[in-house]
Amino acid sequence: MILKGLRVVLFAVALLISMIPAAHAVGCSLQIFAVDYPPIVEPGQSFQVTTQMNVTCSQSKAYIVGRLDVVETAPNVILSSTSFPIGYFADLAGGTRNVTAVNKVVAPPLQANWTLQVSATLFTSVSAIGGSQKGPFTIMVGHAPLPERLQTASILNNGDFENGLDGWSVEKSYGYLTITNKVAHSGSSALKLQMPPRHFGTIDGAMVVGVSQTISVADLRSLRVRAWVMDGCYAPWYVSCSLLGSGRLRVQVGGFTETYDFGGCSSWCQIDHNVTEDLKPRLTLAQYASILHSDRAVPVTISLELLNAGSYFVAHLDDVQVSASVPLGSTPFLSQSFHGVGMSNQGVPEVNANVVAASSRGLLWFRSLSEEHIVKLMENGFLAKQLPLESFN
Structure with missing residues (x-):
């Protein structure tokens, strides 16, 4: 009697296990056949990259999901990621499904030709099981940049x-x-x-x-x-x-x-x-634009x-x-603000200014914060000379 009951329990457990999708004999392939993107965007603009794929699996009872990355090719950095469900391929014969994924991407704040590619990967709950790439392709950010002097x-x-x-x-x-x-x-x-x-x-x-x-x-x-x-x-x-x-x-x-x-x-x-x-x-x-094409001061x-x-x-x-x-006409560099440049007991008014150039001989040029002129400061702190701003550029 006990043996018969044990057989019933084992049969029930086996039946439940057979009903759970299992990741055995997973064989999948992925093909990216179309990528849709705007050929021209404005600096800082948000836009979409739409990717269409075919997923083919055989002999799989695993639940499958995918991840699609938009990658900037030169430094190989992922800019945007999105996931897309595939589901089960429960029959032993497998099959093919069409999938569409949409990534949201933000253009850099710089006029340039931007080279990207898309990369798709399939996953089960255990591991990655396949993938594919498409590209590279180029998007023009802004208009063709004019050469700077x-x-x-x-x-x-x-x-x-x-x-x-x-x-x-x-x-x-x-x-x-x-x-x-x-x-x-x-x-x-x-x-x-x-x-x-x-x-x-x-x-x-x-x-x-x-x-x-x-x-x-x-x-x-x-x-x-x-x-x-x-x-x-x-x-x-x-x-x-x-x-x-x-x-x-x-x-x-x-x-x-x-x-x-x-x-x-x-x-x-x-x-x-x-x-x-x-x-x-x-x-x-x-990142390049944040330090090498920024109008802000970069340390x-x-x-x-x-x-x-x-x-x-x-x-x-x-x-x-x-x-x-730096662009022609720009201030070569800025340091922290200096206050009290010049000496009042020398008959020279105090000037609030920013450093705009320096020499290894101790002569500093300052740009006045209140007037459009350049101030030359001698080693002893006395105001030596003032020049119109355009004469410095």
Whole structure:
């Protein structure tokens, strides 16, 4: 009697299991046969990308869903995702279903040719089971951009260290930092960074010594950094110095950073990098526009650093230049507002102004916030000269 009851229970359980869709022998293919999109959109415009697909499955009792991504091809970044249900293919013979998915996309705030593609993937509750891509295709954002006339300005203050560390902020968790008059690429001074061997148990790169400088640049279009470096290390005879180079030049533009390592220059050699071109492959058009085609001021930070790397490493840096290109007629760069420029006891009224240019010799140009003229400020803080704004551009 007990055995008979057990058989009934087992039969009921088996019947219930057979009624539950199971993901066994899943075989599906997906084909994208049409993508509909507007050929021209305005900067910042929201629009739709409509994709039509065929899904064919055989011998599947699994519930299937799909995901469709719109991808910007150059940095391979997903801009928009949407899901679409497929359902069950319960019969062993399988079948084909037509599916339409719609993605909402927002154009970047920049006139350019925008290259996209669509990518579809099928899923069960267990894993992805297939996919397909279509594209690339190009959408024109705005009208064809007119070429801009650009001007280039050096935006770094005291890049030759002739005025010591003026304009630079010191960052130091270990090591030594000095201005030396014994070695220089030009002039009489250079920055000297020294990093002793790391403490026992400290991983490489955990300690740093260096300097940094931040400038806010409006209407930035391109950025280039140059520096002269001479370095060396003191290592055991069985360790190659070329493996211990721990110098790093770091450039941060907005929220994006490019890092350039240096080392192995026993005599003066130049670092020369086009930061704009190096950043471009990693950015979407919207990200690119936010820092390199924005009318807002974008913070630019340059850092010269040594990291601990197992030996005593020394680096000299001199003649550091950061060149920014901006549209002709734009202010080269803006810094924080200065107040009380000029000295009242010299018979010169106080002026509220923004920095618009600087030289490594300590002469600063300021743009007046109240009048359309340029103010030249001498090293001692006295107002030296005023010029009409158009004479500066």
